[in-house]
Amino acid sequence: MRFVKYFIRCSLVWFGVVTLFSALSCSSSEENVPAATRAAIQGSVNLYDEGTVALDRANMTVRVEGSNPVISSTTNAAGQFVLNDVPFGTYTLTFEKSGYGTYKKIGLVHQTNGEATVLTNTPSLGQLSTTTITDVVPSVTGNTVLLTITTNPGGNTSNRRYLRYFLSTNNGVSATNYSYYSPIYTAQINPFVKTLTQTELQNAGFTSGQVVYVRVYGESFWDNAYDQPELNRRIFPNLNSTTVAATSFIVP
Secondary structure, X not given: OHHHXXXXXXXXXXXXXXXXXXXXXXXXXXXXXXXXXXXXXXXXXXXXXXXXOEOOOOOOEEEEOOOOOOOEEEOOOOOEEEEEEEEOEEEEEEEEOOOEOOEEEEEEEEOOXXXXXXXXXXXXXXXXXXXXXXXXXXXXXXOEEEEEEEEEOOOEOOEOEEEEEEEEOOOOOEOOEOOEXXXXXXXXXXXXXXXXXXXXXXXXXXXXXXXXXXXXEEEOOOOOOEEXXXXXXXXXXXXXXXXXXXXXXXXX
């Protein structure tokens, strides 16, 4: 009977020692596991021509801007990409493919929980515009300004062309030097006529009697535009730089 009690007591002590050692070992093992410092960034893109026709989504290069060594990936047939082993931080991603204007996704926060960062908003990216602006004639009628814009090729119902104009009180107005930029307009007739009302011009920051300069460019339906915080302006990568000189009108 005494032997049985001694055996039970020793067994309990041994069990306690083993349990304590196991707990200490697990704790030590967990403490020695280094925290994750990098993970993948993944997403996808949709690619189009300069209009609305979907194209092959493969072979677009996606790159972590400024990475050294370079971290990049190429999209597959489904437009998907994976940037592996990206250190946690805030990044700019660039999207490039021959025939396309460069698109940038600025200020992407790569999370620090050890999991991949997934781009939930899939960008739709278009090819560079082939629309050339050959003439822009402004005319003032009452309280409106008419911009008569001629393109090459000419827009029609089966071959829509896209354009965008820029305004400034500076005669050097351009796509990189402007006070106001317009939405994209679809030209289905040549020449295309855009009516600017006095109210529209005032809402754009201009006043009656001011001389305003205008410059027009061929654009794509998917413009690949993005905001550049350092420059405090919007970038338009898909514009066709072949256009006519700026012209002017007086705000009614």
